Amino acid sequence: MTVKHCFVVLLACLTLSACGGVDPDSPLGQRKAIFKQMLKTSEELGGMLRGRVPFDGPRFAEAAVQLDALAHEPWKHFPQVKESEQTSATDAVWQNQARFQALARELEAATGELVIASQVQPYQASNLAPAVQKVEDTCSACHKAFRNH
Template sequence: MKLIPLSVLLVTVFALAGCDRIDPDSPLGKRKAIYQQMLDTKEDLGGMLRGRLPFDSQSFASGAIELDELSRQPWQHYPKVKEEQSDAREDVWHKQERFNQLARELEAHTAALVAVTAQKPVTAESVAPTFQRVEDACEACHKEFRAY
């Protein structure tokens, strides 16, 4: 008899989980997808620098290029007014100049990461400081503009 209450609970949980679904074609859905790709790429690069993954200079350089390309994409998916569902603070829309400044800083740091990977030999030691600046740029924007 305990199986019935458990199955009712599971059905309720799954039904409620579907209510918070984000339309992948919405501006929020598009930028969340880009941010997820950025995070995955950044995690791989960071993993190589922190010893979680073996450092491979060619893979790191390719990842840096991918991260640089991705870093230029999410900004176009911020509409002029805040959507109903959003993971950003109101300040994104009220302090657009500052938000855009941080976006350009991230782009500059990812471009610098690509540039440092063009200098041979590419080693973990040669790219680590530039990669740290990319991570710092991500964190600065999150601290100022991410709601949660």
Template sequence: MKKMLMASLALLLAGQAFAADPISQRQQVFKQYKTTVGAMGKMVKGDTPYDKEAFAKLASQLEQLSQQPWQYFPAGSDAGKTGARPEIWSKPADWQKVIDNHKAATAKLKQVAQTGDLDAIRKQFAETNQTCKACHKDFRKD
């Protein structure tokens, strides 16, 4: 019983440590991004059959995800541990601009996905991906 209690306590403390670590939190959100964008990309490329409802649901998930990771970039939360560039913190206005552009693009993709117009969806999906690339270009080391 004592061992079980100690194991439970260790798991609880580990969970709290994870919740307090902004690097782990943002990495978790970006893992969800990768999964969501990957599934969407397969549909727009024709690797998997296009499903209007499934794509719209993924677009909605992406729009929700686009609101999340930025809060997990507080000053001093990197110190060379990740691929984040110091410009995130030294150029906050530029950082905010790419965030805002990305949020706007994901919101538009969510709207376009509701139409079911695959050509329009492909176009907006590509534009949304460009906002991801813009952030990686200026604010990510790799």
């Protein structure tokens, strides 16, 4: 194969790999970005409590505030009508909006409780574990009901 042919094949591969991506400015792209940030933050919190990451009380409290702020954001990026087949959300999100919104409010409440728990000093992982567990359980309940795994 000549250099020209290799270049054409490479260009075609790059062009095709760009197709089908999610527009980061779309509702789907925006909520995916928020959910990724939520996952990263919650993994840090859980890691501190489970010993995978050194426990740092002030950092834990800061991350709890970040998670609480993020927990209020993705819901506004779910349009009234399903916009894409690329979503991990099931059709139930749009068919059972009342339950979906109720679980969203439960998550917001759970992260708010986590913020309150994370402000109690001295920082003790044992005091924070139930609040983190509640957040994780709330996330899990929503995923079971409304997410294609």
